[in-house]
Amino acid sequence: MSYSGNMRLLAVCAPVALSACAFAQGPLELWYRQPATRWVEALPVGNAHLGGMIFGGAAHERIQFNEQTVWSGQPHDYAHAGAYRYLGQIRQLLFDGKQKEAEALAMREFMSVPLHQRAYQAFGDLLLDFPGIREDGVTRYRRGLDLETAIATVEFTAQGVTYRREIFASYPSKLLVVRLTASKPGSLTFTAGLKSAHEGSATKVLGDGDLTMTGQVEGGAIRYQARLMVDAQGGQRETRDGKTAVTGADSATVVLAGATNFVSFRDVSGDPARHNVQSMMWAHAKSYDALRAEHIDDYRKLLGRVKLDLGTTAAASRPTNERIQAFAAAGDPQLATLLFQYGRYLLISSSRPGGQPANLQGLWNDSNNPPWESKYTVNINTEMNYWPAESTGLGECQWPLFEAMQDLAQSGAITAREQYGAGGWVLHHNFDLWRGTAPINASDHGIWPTGGAWLATHLWEHYMFTGDKQFLRDTAYGLMKGAAQFFADTLVGDPTSGRLITGPSNSPEQGGLVMGPTMDREIVRTLFGEAIAASRILGVDPDFRDKLTELRRRIAPLEVGRHGQLQEWLEDRDDPKNQHRHVSHLWAVYPGSEVTPYGTPELFKAARQSLIFRGDAATGWSMGWKLNLWARFLDGDHAYLILRNLVTPAVDADAAHPAERGGLYPNLFDAHPPFQIDGNFGATAAIAEMLLQSDDPHASELSLTTAQTGETAFIHLLPALPSAFPNGSVTGLRARGGVEVGVAWHGGKLVQATLKSGQAKKVTVRYAGKETAMELAAGQVGVISGEGR
Numbered sequence: 001m002s003y004s005g006n007m008r009l010l011a012v013c014a015p016v017a018l019s020a021c022a023f024a025q026g027p028l029e030l031w032y033r034q035p036a037t038r039w040v041e042a043l044p045v046g047n048a049h050l051g052g053m054i055f056g057g058a059a060h061e062r063i064q065f066n067e068q069t070v071w072s073g074q075p076h077d078y079a080h081a082g083a084y085r086y087l088g089q090i091r092q093l094l095f096d097g098k099q100k101e102a103e104a105l106a107m108r109e110f111m112s113v114p115l116h117q118r119a120y121q122a123f124g125d126l127l128l129d130f131p132g133i134r135e136d137g138v139t140r141y142r143r144g145l146d147l148e149t150a151i152a153t154v155e156f157t158a159q160g161v162t163y164r165r166e167i168f169a170s171y172p173s174k175l176l177v178v179r180l181t182a183s184k185p186g187s188l189t190f191t192a193g194l195k196s197a198h199e200g201s202a203t204k205v206l207g208d209g210d211l212t213m214t215g216q217v218e219g220g221a222i223r224y225q226a227r228l229m230v231d232a233q234g235g236q237r238e239t240r241d242g243k244t245a246v247t248g249a250d251s252a253t254v255v256l257a258g259a260t261n262f263v264s265f266r267d268v269s270g271d272p273a274r275h276n277v278q279s280m281m282w283a284h285a286k287s288y289d290a291l292r293a294e295h296i297d298d299y300r301k302l303l304g305r306v307k308l309d310l311g312t313t314a315a316a317s318r319p320t321n322e323r324i325q326a327f328a329a330a331g332d333p334q335l336a337t338l339l340f341q342y343g344r345y346l347l348i349s350s351s352r353p354g355g356q357p358a359n360l361q362g363l364w365n366d367s368n369n370p371p372w373e374s375k376y377t378v379n380i381n382t383e384m385n386y387w388p389a390e391s392t393g394l395g396e397c398q399w400p401l402f403e404a405m406q407d408l409a410q411s412g413a414i415t416a417r418e419q420y421g422a423g424g425w426v427l428h429h430n431f432d433l434w435r436g437t438a439p440i441n442a443s444d445h446g447i448w449p450t451g452g453a454w455l456a457t458h459l460w461e462h463y464m465f466t467g468d469k470q471f472l473r474d475t476a477y478g479l480m481k482g483a484a485q486f487f488a489d490t491l492v493g494d495p496t497s498g499r500l501i502t503g504p505s506n507s508p509e510q511g512g513l514v515m516g517p518t519m520d521r522e523i524v525r526t527l528f529g530e531a532i533a534a535s536r537i538l539g540v541d542p543d544f545r546d547k548l549t550e551l552r553r554r555i556a557p558l559e560v561g562r563h564g565q566l567q568e569w570l571e572d573r574d575d576p577k578n579q580h581r582h583v584s585h586l587w588a589v590y591p592g593s594e595v596t597p598y599g600t601p602e603l604f605k606a607a608r609q610s611l612i613f614r615g616d617a618a619t620g621w622s623m624g625w626k627l628n629l630w631a632r633f634l635d636g637d638h639a640y641l642i643l644r645n646l647v648t649p650a651v652d653a654d655a656a657h658p659a660e661r662g663g664l665y666p667n668l669f670d671a672h673p674p675f676q677i678d679g680n681f682g683a684t685a686a687i688a689e690m691l692l693q694s695d696d697p698h699a700s701e702l703s704l705t706t707a708q709t710g711e712t713a714f715i716h717l718l719p720a721l722p723s724a725f726p727n728g729s730v731t732g733l734r735a736r737g738g739v740e741v742g743v744a745w746h747g748g749k750l751v752q753a754t755l756k757s758g759q760a761k762k763v764t765v766r767y768a769g770k771e772t773a774m775e776l777a778a779g780q781v782g783v784i785s786g787e788g789r
C-alpha cells in the first residue's frame, strides 16, 4: 500500500459497488411543450438499421424514416486504373515547389473514377392522421424522448380525452413500433400510411391492416420495401386507397419494417420483402408489451453501463430547447450530463453489430441530396463518431466500422495497386456504401492517403480497452498489417532532410497538395508502433516487425516552429492567424498520444500554442475536437469554455452567419451547421476525457510504451475537471488496459475512486500531480480515497 499527500490507496478487495455516491443524473429526458415544426426539432429513434424522426403533431403525426442501406449508386470500383504512372511526376513537382502544376496533373490523372461518391438517401414518411382531433383544441401537450428507455412519447388532451403515443425502434426486432392509446375506450380514430421519398414507389395492400411500399432509388441499384402493419384493439380496421383506417378503437399498435436488396458493397441480390416478412413474423409472435420489454432490456444493457452525475440545477425541469438557450449564461450541469448520455444514445441507436457504421448524420437524414452526401468522411468525422465508444463502455458499437474496414481493405487494395503500385490497402478522405477508397472531389484536399491508417488505430484501441487477444489475432491484425504495408511501400525520402514522409497528401483540408504533412507522419508512426506491438503480442511476422521498426525510426520528426507552434507542415510556414476548423497536426495529442505532458513537454507546449492560435470558435465537430484537446492539455476550464460555445442555439448558415459556427438544434443534434452528428459524439467523448484519461502521459514520439502492451494500465483521475462541475460522480468509465473506473468528487477534489480490472494488471494511478502504483488480480477492485468530502 502506498500513500501520497492527496490520494490514498485504501484497499484492494473483492468486487464492491461504488456506493459512496448517490446518483443524481436526473431525468434523462429531452422534452418540449410543442410538436416539431422543423426536422431538427423532431426526436430521433433508431435501431442501427431503421431510424425515425418523430414530429409529434397531435392531429397529424409524421415519422420521417431511414434505412441505413438506402443510398444512390451501385456496386462500383472507383480506383483510377494506372494512375501510379503519374505518382513520381506529381511528387517531383511538389519537391520542386510547383504545387499548382502538381495539383493540375493529379486532377487529370490521379482522381477517383467518377470524381464524386454517392449519397445516403431519405426513405419515406410514416403518416398518422387523426381526423377527429383539432390542433386548436389540444391542451397539456408534451413530447419527450426518454434516454433511460429509448422511447419517445407524445401526450396531450383533446375533447376531454388524453391521448398517448409511445414510439421506439428496437434492435432485437429491427422494427419501428408506435403504440397509440386513449383514456376513453373507443376514441382512437386514425389513418396510417406511407409516403416515399423517391419517385415511382408503389403501395400495395397485402391484407387487412398490412401494406407495402416498394421502389428503387432513381438511377441506382438499391431496391427497397417498407412494410406497415396496423393492429387495433376494439373498433374497426380496413385497408384501402393505400392506407389503413382505424375507427373507434381503444388502442392500436403500428409496426414499420424496412429493408433493401443490399447484401454487401459488391452484391445487391438481396430480397427486401423477405427481410420484412421475417421482421413482421417477429412482431406477430409478440404482444406490444413483450416487444417493448425486449427493446428496453436490450438498450439498457448498453446505456446503463455508465452513470454520470455532474450536479443538479433547477433548470433541469425546463423544456430542453429553453435549457439550450439558457446554458451559456446560467450553466446547467445536468444538461451537460444529458448531452453526454445523448451521445451514447445516438451511438447505440445508429451503430450496432450487423449494420452500417454511423455516417455524417448517424442514420437520420431527410434529404436525397444531403450535405457532403451524408457519407463517411474519414479525415476526422467518422473517427469522431467513435471517440466515445470505448471510454464510455460501448465498444461493440464499433463493429460496423470494423466490418466496413474489411470491405475497405479489399477495395483499398485495388486503389493501392492501381494508384501507388503498392501492397496493403489505402483509403483517402471519404468512403460511401460502395466502399470507394480513391481520392475524390479535388486534388488539393482529396489526395490524403491516411484515412485507412487512422481507422486502423481504432482496432488497436479496441484491443487496448478490452485486452481481447482473439480479436487482435482474428480481426484486427490483418487490417492493421495491410494498412501499415501500404506505407511501408510508399514512404519516400524528403530530399532536404532525408527523413521519410508520405505524399502527395495534404493537411486536411487546407494548404493544398504537399509532401509529408505533420498529421500523416503522426498517424503512420502510431500505426507502425501499434502494428509492431500487435505482431509481438501475437508472436507473428518478425521480419515485417523489424522492417516497420526501422522505417518508423526514420519518419520525419515533429518540429517546433518560429511562433512556438507545432509545425503543421514539414516547413515552418504556419500562419498564427490561421483559424481553420481542422486542427490536424494536433492529432498526436488527441486522439493520438505521442505528444504528452511529461514524455514530450516541449512538443506539448508547442501543440498547446497551436491550439491557442486556432482560437475557440469553430464548427460543431471542430469544437468537439478542441474540447478533447483541452482536456488532454489538462485544462478543464478551457474545455468547459468550448463546451459552453457548443451548447448554444444553432443558427443555420446564411449571409449574416457564416458557416464556421456550431451549436445545438432544439433536439440536441449538433450543428456543423447544418446538422452533423460528429459534434455530438465529440462532446460525449470529451466529457469522459475530463474525468478520466488512460493514455500514458509519459509517452513520447518513438516510445512503444508499456501501456501499449496491454499489460499495464495508466489511470489519470479527474485530469481536466472544470470548476463548473465541482461535485459529481461517474461509474462504468473504461480505461485502456481493461479497467472499469468509478470516481466521486466534491468541492473539485477526489472523494473516492474504484478501479476494477478484468485481468491481472499493474495499474498506475495519477491524481493532482501524484502517482501511485498497485497490482490488481483479475476481478479485484482497488479503492482510492482523496481529500474531498
Ligand code: FUC
Binding pocket: 360, 372, 377, 381, 509, 581, 619, 621, 672, 676
Ligand atoms: C470535412 C470538413 C467539413 C465537413 C465535411 C463533412 O470536409 O472539413 O467541415 O465536416 O468533412
